Each structure stands twice: as C-alpha cells, then as structure tokens.
Amino acid sequence: MFEQFLDTILKAxxxxxxxxxxxxxxxxxxxxxxxxxxxxxxxxxxxxxxxSALFGVLFSYWTQSWLVGVLGALVVGVLLGLLIGFFALKxxxxxxxxxxxxxxxxxGGTIFLLYMFTGMRGNTGALVSQNILIPTINIPLIKSxxxxxxxxxxxxxxxYLAFILVFLIAGLLYKTxxxxxxxxxxxxxxxxxxxGISVLRIKYIAIGISGALAGLGGxxxxxxxxxxxxxxxxxxxGFIALAAQAMGRTEPIGTMLSSLLFGFAQALRTKVSGLQxxxxxxxxxxxxxxxxxGLVLYAISTTKKVHKYRQTQAEAVEA
Amino acid sequence: MENDNFIIxxxxxxxxxxxxxxxxxxxxxxxxxxxIHALMGENGAGKSTLMKxxxxxxxxxxxxxxxNGEEVxxxxxxxxxxxxxxxxxxxxxxxxxLTVAENIVLGMAxxxxxxxxxxxxxxxxTEEVSQKYNLNVNPNAKVMDIPxxxxxxxxxxxxxxxxxxxxxxxxPTAVLTTQETSELFKELIILKQLGYTIIxxxxxxxxxxxxxxxxxxxxGGKSMGVYETASTSEQEISRLMVxxxxxxxxxxxxxxxxETVLKVRNLxxxxxxxxxxxxxxxxxxxxGEILGIAGVEGNGQRELVEMLFNLNTPDSGTITVNGVNIxxxxxxxxxxxxxxxxxxxxxxxxxxxxxxxxxxxISDRYTEKHFNNGPLFDMKMIHKESDKLIKNYAIxxxxxxQQVKMLSGGNIQKVVVARELSSDPILIIADQPxxxxxxxxxxxxxxxxxxLSRAGAAxxxxxxxxxxVMELSDSLIVLYGGKVVAYFDDTSALxxxxxxxxxxxxxxxxxxxxxxxxxx
Ligand SMILES: Nc1ncnc2c1ncn2[C@@H]1O[C@H](COP(=O)(O)OP(=O)(O)OP(=O)(O)O)[C@@H](O)[C@H]1O
Ligand SMILES: [Mg+2]
Numbered sequence: 003m004f005e006q007f008l009d010t011i012l013k014a015x016x017x018x019x020x021x022x023x024x025x026x027x028x029x030x031x032x033x034x035x036x037x038x039x040x041x042x043x044x045x046x047x048x049x050x051x052x053x054s055a056l057f058g059v060l061f062s063y064w065t066q067s068w069l070v071g072v073l074g075a076l077v078v079g080v081l082l083g084l085l086i087g088f089f090a091l092k093x094x095x096x097x098x099x100x101x102x103x104x105x106x107x108x109x110g111g112t113i114f115l116l117y118m119f120t121g122m123r124g125n126t127g128a129l130v131s132q133n134i135l136i137p138t139i140n141i142p143l144i145k146s147x148x149x150x151x152x153x154x155x156x157x158x159x160x161x162y163l164a165f166i167l168v169f170l171i172a173g174l175l176y177k178t179x180x181x182x183x184x185x186x187x188x189x190x191x192x193x194x195x196x197x198g199i200s201v202l203r204i205k206y207i208a209i210g211i212s213g214a215l216a217g218l219g220g221x222x223x224x225x226x227x228x229x230x231x232x233x234x235x236x237x238x239x240g241f242i243a244l245a246a247q248a249m250g251r252t253e254p255i256g257t258m259l260s261s262l263l264f265g266f267a268q269a270l271r272t273k274v275s276g277l278q279x280x281x282x283x284x285x286x287x288x289x290x291x292x293x294x295x296g297l298v299l300y301a302i303s304t305t306k307k308v309h310k311y312r313q314t315q316a317e318a319v320e321a
Numbered sequence: 322m323e324n325d326n327f328i329i330x331x332x333x334x335x336x337x338x339x340x341x342x343x344x345x346x347x348x349x350x351x352x353x354x355x356x357i358h359a360l361m362g363e364n365g366a367g368k369s370t371l372m373k374x375x376x377x378x379x380x381x382x383x384x385x386x387x388x389n390g391e392e393v394x395x396x397x398x399x400x401x402x403x404x405x406x407x408x409x410x411x412x413x414x415x416x417x418x419l420t421v422a423e424n425i426v427l428g429m430a431x432x433x434x435x436x437x438x439x440x441x442x443x444x445x446x447t448e449e450v451s452q453k454y455n456l457n458v459n460p461n462a463k464v465m466d467i468p469x470x471x472x473x474x475x476x477x478x479x480x481x482x483x484x485x486x487x488x489x490x491x492x493p494t495a496v497l498t499t500q501e502t503s504e505l506f507k508e509l510i511i512l513k514q515l516g517y518t519i520i521x522x523x524x525x526x527x528x529x530x531x532x533x534x535x536x537x538x539x540x541g542g543k544s545m546g547v548y549e550t551a552s553t554s555e556q557e558i559s560r561l562m563v564x565x566x567x568x569x570x571x572x573x574x575x576x577x578x579x580e581t582v583l584k585v586r587n588l589x590x591x592x593x594x595x596x597x598x599x600x601x602x603x604x605x606x607x608x609g610e611i612l613g614i615a616g617v618e619g620n621g622q623r624e625l626v627e628m629l630f631n632l633n634t635p636d637s638g639t640i641t642v643n644g645v646n647i648x649x650x651x652x653x654x655x656x657x658x659x660x661x662x663x664x665x666x667x668x669x670x671x672x673x674x675x676x677x678x679x680x681x682x683i684s685d686r687y688t689e690k691h692f693n694n695g696p697l698f699d700m701k702m703i704h705k706e707s708d709k710l711i712k713n714y715a716i717x718x719x720x721x722x723q724q725v726k727m728l729s730g731g732n733i734q735k736v737v738v739a740r741e742l743s744s745d746p747i748l749i750i751a752d753q754p755x756x757x758x759x760x761x762x763x764x765x766x767x768x769x770x771x772x773l774s775r776a777g778a779a780x781x782x783x784x785x786x787x788x789x790v791m792e793l794s795d796s797l798i799v800l801y802g803g804k805v806v807a808y809f810d811d812t813s814a815l816x817x818x819x820x821x822x823x824x825x826x827x828x829x830x831x832x833x834x835x836x837x838x839x840x841x
Binding site: 177178179180182183185186189190192193194195196197198199200 | 376378397398399402408410413414415416417418419423427428429430432436437438479483
C-alpha cells in the first residue's frame, strides 16, 4: 500500500494539483499578511472570497470578458476590505465582528444576490462558458522538461500571478515607504502617529490591499478552479489562509511555504481517498488536522506577541 | 504678554478627558526662544497632557496656542512638526523591529526610482544629523537591540531631523544612568547654544537646577506660576509643587536589627546567553533593617529579585524566609509567608492595566475571609479597603473603578506600593520603589519603608538611584558581576567616590568583611 501511495504522489499531476490547490489559499494568505502587518486582523477573507467569486462570474458573463470579471472581483474585494475598515476604524466596531459580518454575507447574502441578479438558485452553472474562464498558459521551454514541465506549465494566468505576488508583496512591504509605514503602524501605531503618519489612512490602504488579494482568490475559485460559482465553494479557504499566514510568521515567503503545505495536504487527501484500503473518513481529516496544527501555532505566536507587547509597554512606562 | 520674544504661548488651556478627568485647568504656559524651560509638578499634575496638546496629540477643550506670534490649531502631530515642534515622549515612540536609520526617517523616507526606499540615503541622513548634533547612534542597529541611552538619542534625532527648533523632553532622564544623564545634558547645552528652545520635564530637582533657565510649576492641573531657576531653591520648588514643605532627607533613627528573615546562600545562576549573572551570592536581611543593594545595572540585581519571587529558578543555592524554602514556591504561597514585592517592571508584574484600581489593590487578598460572604464577595468590605488605600496612598484618581492604565505613570506606581505595603509584610522587596514618582510621593514611600522596617519588617531595597540607596538603607551591599564585593553595616559615613570604585569593580573587600552580611 505504501508503494502504491508513493507512486501516486511522485507523479507530475500530483505536483500540478498541489500548485493549483495552493493558489487561492496563497492569494488570501497574502491578503492576511498585508493586513496583519498593519495591525488589522482581516478575518473576513472567507466572505470576501465568496462574494468576489460571485461577482467575478457575473461581470465576466455580462461583458463576456474574463479580464473584466477578474478586475471586477478585485474591485469588489477592495470595497469589502474598505467596508470592514469603515466599520472597525470609523465606527469603532470590533474588527473581528466586522469580519464575521462579511463572512455571513458571503455565506447567505451571496445566494440572495445571485437570485436578485440572475434569478438562479445556488449556483451559476448556466452562465459559464469556456471563453469567460481564466485562460491557461503553456510555458514554451519548461513545458518539455519531464515531470517538472508537466507540473509547472499549463496553469492559469492567475495561478502564476499568485506566486509572482509573493515577491511583489515582499517588495512592497520591505522596499517601499508605504511598506515601511504599514509595518510601523502595525508595530506601534502611536509611534507612527507621532512622526506624522496618518495611521487611519495606512490601515485603510492595508485592508484594501488585503481585500483585493482575497478578491483575486475568489475569482480564481469561480472562474477557473470550479468553473462557476456555487454557495459554499470557498469551503474554509479564507480561514486556512489565516492559518497559513500565522504559520508563515506573517512573512510573504514563509506564508507561501505554509500555503504550499496546506495545498499539499488537500491534494494528498484527494489522491489518497482514491486508494484502496484507506479509511475515507480518516483521509478526509488530513486538511483539517493541518489546519488545526496551523492554528495552534498561530495561538502560540500570538501569546508570544502579547508577551512582547507587554514587555515594550513595561519599557515604555519605565521611560 | 509684555515681552515679545515668547516662542510658545499657551493661553487658558483646559483639557477634560472623555472619562471626565480635568487634566489641565486654565493653564498659561509661556516659553522664551532659546531657553531651557522646566515643567514640573507632581504625578498626575497634567504635564504630559499639556505637552501632548502642544504636540497635537490631544486637542484642548479650551484655550489658544500661539507659536512664533501666530495663532495655530494643532490637530495632529504633523501640524506640530511643521511648526518646528518635536517631542520626546515619556514612553518611547520607536518601532523595535526597524533599524535606527529607518526609525529616524519614518514618515519621510527618502525615495529612489519612484517608489523604492533609498536606505543608503536614510543611513546617510542619520549619520549627518548624528554628527551635526554630536549624538552618536548606530544607524544599522535594530532599535530592539540598542540600550535605552541610545534610544533616547534616536528620539531626539528624530525630532531634530524633522526640523524641530522647539524640543519637548518628557522625563527623558528617568531611565538613564548618571553618566548617560550628564552626557545628555552636555548635548542639550550645545543645542541651546545653537538657538534651540527646550522644554524639559523631570522629577529630579538637582537636574532642574543644573540645566534649566526658568521653570513652570503645575499642581492639580493648574499652573502655579513661572520662576527663574537660579533664584528659586529646591525647597521652594517642592513646596510649590506639593503645597507644603517636603523633607528631602529621610529622617530615621538608628536601626535595631533582630531576627534574620531572608537568608540567601550560594545562589548561582547562568542566563541563556551563558553569562553568569549570580555567582555564589550570599547575604541576609534582618527584621528592623533596610538592606540596600547598590550596583551598576546588569550586575545581577534583576536576576536576584526574580529568584526571590520565583519568577526564575536558580541553578543552585538556597533562599529561605523565616526558615521556609521559597525556591519554586508559587507566588501566592510566597505571599502567604508575608513577602511582598514592589517590582521594577510595574506594568508586567505590578498591575493588570485593564483592571480597576480596586481589583488591583485587592488582588493579593481577595481570598481572605473578611472580604467574602460565603461564596460571594463582600463588596462593602472590598470598597472600604480600596477607598482606604486610595486615601492613605494619595492615589490621584476619579474613583476606585477607574482603569489603572488611565492613571498617570506615577500614580500607577502608587497603586502597586499601596497593595504591597499594606499587606502586613515581614519581608519587603522594593525594586526601584520611587521610579518616576514625584518628590512628595517619594518622601511618602521612603518614610513608609522606614516606618515598616522600624515596626519589624525586613526591607531589601534595590535602586539605580545611588542617592536613594545611600540615604534610605541602614546597611548596604554592592553587587558586581553577580557577587557581593562590599558590605557596609553603617551607611552614614559613606561617600559616592568610594561607592563608585566598588560599583565599577575597581575595588573589593576581603572575604571576611563581606561574610559579615550573612547572619544566622
Ligand atoms: N488617556 C487618558 N484618559 C483619561 N485620563 C487620562 C489620560 N491620560 C492621562 N489622564 C489623567 O490626566 C491626569 C494628568 O495626567 P498626566 O499624564 O498629564 O500627568 P503627568 O503630570 O504627566 O504625571 P506623571 O509625572 O506621573 O507622568 C491624570 O489624573 C491622569 O489620570
Ligand atoms: Mg507624565
């Protein structure tokens, strides 16, 4: 059985599916990174993904252009991010509650929106046609390398974008003054304020970017991965993204690695459940076990952060 | 005003915080161009509040501000910065994970290629200002790795690099050692000669006398007037601040030590960086005496206090209180043995900042019978107890329900002191008991410690303030490299120079002399 298992996971198509499964988690996880760096917790990633996913399909259907669909999803993501920001920063609701509200809209509200716009119930099956799905690319040279070529080439435009964004976000955070301001605000907003940085503006920008990234993740899901929108399709990816961000220590590269780990877990589950003699119930646990481990690590890292915060506070008071 | 060379005029400033506390009441505050102006007052007098208003961090409820002859409205720090005001806050305003250079250019980072930060330029800017003002910092070090003295310099450079010509320094010397303070003063004098205006807040009268030209005194949110520093005595200043005469020297009769309470023997501890912090440390403290620990910071004082309250475990050695071993004993059991601790780090170990004053002062005694009615608290008794402590320790607050974090720095310290000294202790570990506290309260706390020791408590005093240790202790030991290098059973004949030699490790007593501190 073990050999059979090795056989399955050492194949190109397994690598291919890891990358494919990782991409939407990675989009949202990068969104979590940007928000967290600015000291705002975007727990609404799940809802943003779901709503953007719906609008991606709708926009592409209305314009018959996949690009407009993706951009539409991105804009909706930004708006939802800003909405969370508005509730939390302007109206001073708890940011966790604001995020939960968006998640609930993502769960139930989308079904209503779909019905309102199209009269359909539950999914968009009838709206999607091949021309409005996100296209895939074959990479000329790499394509012909055995195994590697097969697993790396032939992904969708957005899949590649997700991995390119890892480096763009890293550059944004560590090489630009916006990034410096974001990190400063997240670490000590009073200090940032005292040098004349507008803390509110930076937080809005960060949560807006976070929303945009989750929006792209949503578009990926409905316009490529599942080829259409249906309720419940995000299936916890927004939360897994939070775990990935935490496991990745809120660093872009680390977050990519932990997203890949979750992608691996998910792909493994799909593969292993096809094998004989393996309890399907046990197998279906795999991604959740990974998630729980991730969240435990998250809890540990936050406790540490609280401790560090207390220490800086104490130093501050001594001063 | 009559004179026109006032660079800052704050007229009729009032500030009522959202929780109803009136921190400033109709305050006038005028500063002349090019002077060093002291702002003094007891804890909670409203000094930091007034300065936050001048820096645009808080909005006044009433009053006007005129800078350089022009009426201004300062709604954010950027307004104040653009008017040439820079502030070094009572609490550090630095980003620990960023480098010194990044902290200095934060909010105005130099840019290359349109969007990228020009880090080299940032380092260059840092080096330039640091040379120009002779404030040496290491541009590439992360702020979390640099000592407090350098952090203070970074804060000053941050203000200067933004073009400040008016500097507000809110208790900049509270965390500095004596050497660092005198270095800072040299730099402030240079700035003054260059034409800068400096507002300086401190509770230390000698510093005020040494460096300032004029001073404004605040009490209870009001201004008590402006004085020429040179023609005002320390006595007068403290009387104006407190409203009565303050006896700056503690008066105490000779101690009559009796039974040994605390026995520390052969304590050893190596920290995780493999540095030996406690090296066969032995001493004892007896009932009726105050034993002071002098020493340059980092010579084992912190570790010792941690061991005494089981916040850390020694590698070997014994600690007993009245014969009971307290190593690895939970803190509540240590307290059951009538030990109390005024910790150095009050925000972490002293209080729960989001809880109320009342909850904090009863946190060590809420299980006692008379605070309980069966399974429920007897709230009447609890209120009575906390009101009594607030009154006895003069904690300035709106009510016992006020959150501790809303108090001024010095009043937070008083909450800790009130709880720790009122629990009928037999051993009091007082680590920096008067840090950040005004003269009146300092006098109060010192007298309280003397009183408790004369009534039979053993007091172990740790303080970075050499004057405090020498004045308050009956006997003292000097720690150097985790060892006792000197023991004086009588502190009345000591002088700073001799102490300095022991503290710097240039001199040490013979083992026989040192051994005298170990009583059975
Ligand atoms: N953010 C706040 N909200 C409510 N009340 C506050 C706040 N900050 C300060 N206060 C209250 O305002 C009063 C003045 O505080 P302030 O910090 O100005 O005193 P201070 O003179 O700087 O004292 P210290 O010497 O202890 O630093 C205090 O009674 C304090 O409890
Ligand atoms: Mg203050």
